[in-house]
Amino acid sequence: MSRPAVAIALPPDEFAPVSAELSEAGLAPIKIRRPADLETALASRRDIALAIIDGENDVDHSLEMYELLHEGGRDIPVLMVVSHRALDRLVNAPVPASLHDEYVTRPYSAESLRWRVEAMLIRAQTVDDGSGPVIQGGLIEAADWARRATTVVVFNPKGGVGKTTVAVNLGAALQVRRSQRVLLIDGDTVTGHVASSLGLDQTRSVVDNWHDEADDGVSEGLLEIASAHSSGMQVVTLTRSPLHTEVLTPQRVIDALGAVRRSFDFIITDTHPSYGPLNLSLFDHADRILVPVTPDLPALRAAVQFRDVAAELGIQDRISMIVNRANSGVSVADIERTVGIPALAQIRSAGMLFVRAANEGRTVIECFPREKVTEDFDRLADRLLPTARRTATQSRPAVRSLFGRREVPAGA
Numbered sequence: 001m002s003r004p005a006v007a008i009a010l011p012p013d014e015f016a017p018v019s020a021e022l023s024e025a026g027l028a029p030i031k032i033r034r035p036a037d038l039e040t041a042l043a044s045r046r047d048i049a050l051a052i053i054d055g056e057n058d059v060d061h062s063l064e065m066y067e068l069l070h071e072g073g074r075d076i077p078v079l080m081v082v083s084h085r086a087l088d089r090l091v092n093a094p095v096p097a098s099l100h101d102e103y104v105t106r107p108y109s110a111e112s113l114r115w116r117v118e119a120m121l122i123r124a125q126t127v128d129d130g131s132g133p134v135i136q137g138g139l140i141e142a143a144d145w146a147r148r149a150t151t152v153v154v155f156n157p158k159g160g161v162g163k164t165t166v167a168v169n170l171g172a173a174l175q176v177r178r179s180q181r182v183l184l185i186d187g188d189t190v191t192g193h194v195a196s197s198l199g200l201d202q203t204r205s206v207v208d209n210w211h212d213e214a215d216d217g218v219s220e221g222l223l224e225i226a227s228a229h230s231s232g233m234q235v236v237t238l239t240r241s242p243l244h245t246e247v248l249t250p251q252r253v254i255d256a257l258g259a260v261r262r263s264f265d266f267i268i269t270d271t272h273p274s275y276g277p278l279n280l281s282l283f284d285h286a287d288r289i290l291v292p293v294t295p296d297l298p299a300l301r302a303a304v305q306f307r308d309v310a311a312e313l314g315i316q317d318r319i320s321m322i323v324n325r326a327n328s329g330v331s332v333a334d335i336e337r338t339v340g341i342p343a344l345a346q347i348r349s350a351g352m353l354f355v356r357a358a359n360e361g362r363t364v365i366e367c368f369p370r371e372k373v374t375e376d377f378d379r380l381a382d383r384l385l386p387t388a389r390r391t392a393t394q395s396r397p398a399v400r401s402l403f404g405r406r407e408v409p410a411g412a
């Protein structure tokens with residue numbers, strides 16, 4: 001199936017790398033110089049799924065294009081490229097930002113823009129997964145959409161590469177440093193160690209709860225089963241024992257996750273390194289699948305295997321690599337070339353910091369806020385975060401407010 005087109009209205013020096021990157025991903029970039037180009041493109045083709053617009057240089061043109069993308073019931077998501085300054089104004093504006101548009105700040109890399117585009121395309125295609133109505137083809141039921149968590153699965157078929165470390169600390173970075181509501185799921189049904197590393201060993205698992213339900217008929221959702229961690233994250237363990245997990249059918253787990261999607265901004269699931277039916281279902285329902293890779297041959301081979309499996313499953317667009325223990329001397333570019341999955345972020349080796357934090361039942365993010373490794377997790381968190389968070393009340397005039405508030409210093 002051919003991939004959709006993306007209208008790109010960026011200055012020439014940005015258009016070239018961005019369009020090359022999108023072409024490589026199989027998308028069809030369309031060069032837009034002025035609103036009339038966009039009007040022609042929209043009139044002549046039906047496959048434009050997204051537009052990337054410069055939100056700074058020619059404000060009148062940008063606004064005109066924005067309106068073209070939204071007139072007459074059309075609702076094509078826009079990725080707006082702005083400066084930090086403009087973004088601050090947008091975020092702090094009393095009229096909040098538009099609904100399913102997103103913002104990226106300069107400077108950005110063409111590759112990071114591509115991943116943002118991929119994530120937006122996945123969302124635009126989302127259909128009802130049981131957690132609420134989402135209409136396919138761009139028209140999204142606004143209020144429901146705005147309240148849905150981004151679902152992130154952390155997976156690599158090899159053990160010991162840092163899946164749990166990434167899941168736990170990414171969750172904490174989003175919760176503590178980016179004020180996101182995070183539900184962290186220990187989905188490793190064999191050797192799960194999220195709860196123990198967070199000092200929550202005594203909590204009841206989903207399996208405990210669902211077994212009890214068979215006896216007492218009392219059914220609890222994940223919100224009731226979850227335990228609050230000192231970081232503010234809610235934490236759910238699927239099971240504490242690898243035995244008697246028959247109640248944990250993939251469909252029931254997926255339904256339980258779907259039911260709490262509106263209560264969180266992110267649901268992050270740590271997994272067991274296997275291709276069991278639960279993991280396949282989790283992949284199927286994930287917005288993003290993060291693949292931690294350490295710079296050693298077995299981990300690289302495992303990631304290559306997963307890349308091929310992901311292609312077969314048709315989920316390759318969702319996978320991104322996290323280079324863990326990245327400061328080992330092997331270049332990230334080499335790892336990317338070898339594995340064939342773009343690196344979304346790097347996490348440096350942090351020696352004993354993870355062990356020290358786990359001994360206290362806390363995360364590195366909480367215990368060592370000024371360490372460089374915490375900044376690595378900040379960067380990873382930012383790459384998963386829509387730059388401007390949206391709420392149910394947000395509407396398009398906000399973009400007008402972004403442009404309208406463009407302040408020119410006195411005397412300029």
Ligand SMILES: Nc1ncnc2c1ncn2[C@@H]1O[C@H](COP(=O)(O)OP(=O)(O)OP(=O)(O)O)[C@@H](O)[C@H]1O
Pocket residue numbers: 158159160161162163164165166188191272273324325347348349350351352354355
């Ligand atoms: N960047 C890092 N710096 C220092 N230590 C790390 C780093 N990443 C992971 N570790 C350590 O490596 C070990 C394995 O990491 P982790 O448990 O996260 O891997 P995993 O992929 O979840 O393993 P499994 O597949 O067995 O669940 C842990 O002791 C963890 O503290």
Ligand SMILES: [Mg+2]
Pocket residue numbers: 163164165188193270271
């Ligand atoms: Mg683990």
